[in-house]
Amino acid sequence: MSASCLEGHRHGPLVFRRWLGAGALGTVYLAEYPPTGHRFAVKVLHPHLAARPDVRQRFYSEALALRELAHPHVARVLDARPGPGGLPCLLMEYADGESFSRLPMPLAPVEAVELLTQALEAVEAAHARGLMHWDLSADNLVLTRDAQGARRVKVLDFGASAILSASLSPEERARGMVVGSPAFIAPEQWSGETVDGRADVYALGVVGYLLLTGRLPFGIGRAGELAPPEPHVLNPCVPPVLSTVLLRALASRPGERFPDARTFREALVHCMDPRTRAAERASALVDDVELLVDIDIVLDEDEAPTHQQPILLLPEMRVPEGNVTIFGQSIPADGATPLHQALRAVAHAEPVLEAPAPRVAAPAGLEVRLRVDGGWVPVAASDVSVDGFFAAWEGTLPPLAARLGVELSYEGRTVTCEGDVVRHVTGDEARTWGVAAGAFIHFAEPEAALRQWVAWMLEESTQAQRPEPRPDGELARLLARAAESAQDPYALLGARPDADFEEIRRRASAALRRLEGFRARALPSSQRRALESLRGRVESARCTLGEPLSRAGFDAVRGNLSGLARCVAAGLPDEEVEPLRHAFLSARPGSEARARALFTQGHALEVQRALRAALSRYADALALDPLNVAWLRHYQELRQRTQGLVPSMPPVLHSSPRADPSPLS
Structure with missing residues (x-):
């Protein structure tokens, strides 16, 4: 049955108007109720799956459970019954919007957190009913707008992974086949271990990392225990405490992640709440980030949302030669979505497993000791990060994979933990690079408090080395004038209420160019945050008034x-x-x-x-x-x-x- 043959067919009182997309489970159509014009999405099970009684039964049982899941951030399942040709059909709310994979990345931290927390609310509600997703990705999270014009995230495809998993034969399971979108499934899904709600926490951690950096944390899959680059290293706008939250969600072991979606969501909200600024600074968290005005995103009616097809993966599958496909999925040469661009960037890159030469001096005043053979040995540290540090070492280096006691002291506070030796810098390498010989130490199973303390220490040392610039007088006057029109996008752009769309766009572009000139200036942190907030308001005004x-x-x-x-x-x-x-x-x-x-x-x-x-x-x-x-x-x-x-x-x-x-x- 072809992908488009059902257009124009009837499904009860509905008419299939347009093909929206196809995935591993079925084909999705836009359906309309002609008397009122109300629109729905209908997923039609693929014929080869519908021919199997066990899959049909699982399709209907999952639909029955999902009908009880009513949440503003979930695309509601309304009904399931046979449709054209007797094929099982799932009647769903039509989520008219833009998938996360097509959003312009990276997003502002506040905006990314807002979208991610809405998705977590949906997952939290589903988990409370015992419903797991297990195939969350940037393609089945859609940004829509509600009746009042406010942005609303919709989560699609609950139950699809369970139905596809049920379709696997014992032989396919024995060969290690798994169901999921490769870049987003958790390590325990790859290895065939027991999976619970923390796999959805991991997937949303990948989504958050992608939204904030425009990159996938591990490329197509995950290699060993290597930690991804911290988001705030790739995008300086990201507060280090937000990096810490996301990296915890991306932990390879489920026990090291947030225990559930609610805890993950609360951690995101807390780290972005301006009211916690004083407490965060006292406990080694970074400064707060001002909330920006929402930016409405409008999808062209003719542009259907894309959905990344869940893929059956074999352990022996490898990335093909040439920049053509990823696991059989075509990558367009032009106009690629941000997600595909991120995938393409890592698909053929050689993995970099070795750390570079140590170059960055440790914060002034930091003292480090390592426990070796029952005694504490002071070492000179450098390249300090929330993951570990480099320890200069004279004599025989400790063996690779050795676990050592670590003691860090800074500004009167001492913390102890354990660290693993992950790489040597030998004497020959040290002479070549012009550095000291030694070893890279990674913190072993670091708790969030340790990572937060290290992030605070690095932030404090950076601030101490860089004096705060004086406020910019011209920007201060502009911010004061803009504050008077905070609630009126017309006044912010200086536009008449009957201005045409070309004038709105021209004024918004001119305002953004004006603000862009200030970004290159040396500004105190408070003015820089206010400037970014104002840019967000102008973007919001352009999106709100620039589309009919x-x-x-x-x-x-x-x-x-x-x-x-x-x-x-x-x-x-x-x-x-x-x-x-x-x-x-x-x-x-x-x-x-x-x-x-x-x-x-x-x-x-x-x-x-x-x-x-x-x-x-x-x-x-x-x-x-x-x-x-x-x-x-x-x-x-x-x-x-x-x-x-x-x-x-x-x-x-x-x-x-x-x-x-x-x-x-």
Whole structure:
């Protein structure tokens, strides 16, 4: 059965309108209920899987369990029954949005944490019902927008991994086949060990790392016990404490990760909460990060969300020669998604297993001792990180893999732990590099408190070496002006409420160029954070006002009829506006009936040629039901025919107010 043969077919009262994508389990279609235009997603089980009674039974039993999972961040499963040709079909909520793999990366830390915590809320709710995902990836996490225009993450494909796993034969299991997206499955899934909810914690750790750095922590899979680069090393905007949280989620052993999704989520929220700033500094955590304004992301109607297909992996499978495919999955040469770009970057890179020469001096005042043969030996340390350090060593080096006691002292506090010898720098290498001989020591099973303390020590030593710059006067004046328009994106851009979309985009681009000039200046940390927050607000204003659908939702709440008229004139389809209108009216019971009565009065007045009074009634009706596109068109046409007969209304309802200068100009 071809991927597109069901388009136009019926499934009960629904009609399959468009093919959305296909995965290892089935093909997904956009289905519509014609009388109302409501849209759903329908997953049709592949015929070769539907032919197996055990898979069909597992398909329906998983659907029965998932019907009880109702959460704002889960794409709801509504029903499961036979469809066209008798193939089992899963009726689901249609998550109209953009998959995480297609987002521009890296994201700002606050934005990445916001998206990740929403996904964790969904996983937390599922785990509470005993439902595991086990195939979370950047392709089945979708960023949508709710009826009020707020961003909302939706998690797709709960139950798919369980159904695919049930389809494996005993021979396939014996050969080591596993189900999952290679870059996101946990080490215990690769090795065939017992898997629980901590595998989902690991997968979301990979997602968070990707969002913050634009890179995958381990490439396509995972090699041994090597730790990935810390996110704040790859992206200086990431607070070290956030790096610590993500690396704990990525621990190779399940027992070293967060015990559940809730603990992971709380750790993320805590480390980004500005109210914990003083406590974090006292306990070796970094400064807080200011919250940025949400940035709405709009998906083009013709662009269906992509889904990374779960892949059956054999242990003997290797990356093919030539930059063509990854595990049989094609990588486009042009226009690749950020996830595919990250995969391609690591697919053919030779693994770098050796550490470079030690170069970075230890923080001034740090004293390190190692316990060797029952006694404590002071050593000169360098290249200190939350993972370990390099210890200069005279004489015979301790054997590789030896476990030594470690004592670190800094500013009156001493911590003890254990460390493993992971690499030697021999005398020959030391002479070549011009450094001391010694060994790299990695902390053995470090607790979060130790990593946080080391991160704090490194941050404190860096700050002590770098004096804080003086505040920039020009930026201070600009920030003060921008603060006056904090809640109004039109005022922030200096745009009229009826500005066309080209003007909105031009003003936003000019504002961003203006702010970009400050980023290269030496700024105190507080001003730099305020600058990044302001850039986020400008980006949010551009996204909110620069696209018809998002602007329509904003202008409806604001009562800006002239802005709504711009959205309609830009070609915004009625079927896209209707869900927004339904949500707007649902939140305001009785407003639709009152609006209809006012519009009827206006029509009667228009028939009597009392045009000024008619326009006033129409404006009152639209104030209650601003997203009624037919009314809005009629109102605008009548105003154009009766120039000079503008009724008395609030200023925001006038079509051409004077633009104020942007506070960023």
